[in-house]
Amino acid sequence: MTTIEDIQKIVLRPFQNHRQLSMREAETLSLELVGILCDSYCKNRETLKYVARFLTQDTYQDILDERNLNKMCGYPMCAKAPERVRDPFSISDNTKKFLWENNPYAYLSTYCSKFHFRCSQFYQVQLSDEALFARTGVHLIAQNATEEATFAEKYEVTLFEELLRKKASEDDVKSLIMGLKRLGIQSGEVESPENDEQMQEDLSKWLSDIKIVENKEPSILGDLTKEDSP
Secondary structure, X not given: OEOHHHHHHHHHHHHOOOOOOOXXXXXXXXXXXXXXXXXXXXXXXXXXXXHHHHOOHHHHHHHHHHHHHOOOOOOOOOOOOOOOOOXXXXXXXXXXXXXXXXXXXXXXXXXXXXXXXXHHHHHHOOOOOOOHHHOOOOOOOOOOHHHHHHXXXXXOOOOHHHHHHHOOOHHHHHHHHHHHHHHOOOOOOOOOHHHHHHHHHHHHHHHHHHHHHOOOOOOOOOOOOOOOOO
């Protein structure tokens, strides 16, 4: 599991001498971040949201690709394998693109479930396109309260799981579908009323599942299970 402290200690610590990263330093930092997340997963939501400060959509795609090479679900909050593990070297890029665009279940070769496919898409489209070397000071571990608040707001992302928790009524679900379309979230399927109904059913199911597992008195170990505990 990867925590905010791990990111700071392993990835950010070597770059604390100045506020402005060079292009080379930014590239090295990005590679380190991809490296730590390609064979691990974020311990909690706070970690994944913190990581967004250092990611572009392209860097996040690199993380997805590397996680798949390691036979892990693309979503960095997950430790499972994709539902359909496929040898990434067995097909060409053109074939992979064709399958993704024409197979409505292509996401299962990248993610463990449709839910994590949606979570990952929702996260990725919110990431800033601003180059990391232009994000002056964002990599510094010791931030004053004003700087921390500025970076937290500027590079803030909302996780799909958090958004679902706020949606309770059927009208909210329909509104969420429209919001996903405006954000450019792709379903991998041809748009049609039938697919809108399917998405609505999916969202309603995920809402139901979240309500069922919600724990009003969480353990002091957070999301750790007994198996994960030391």
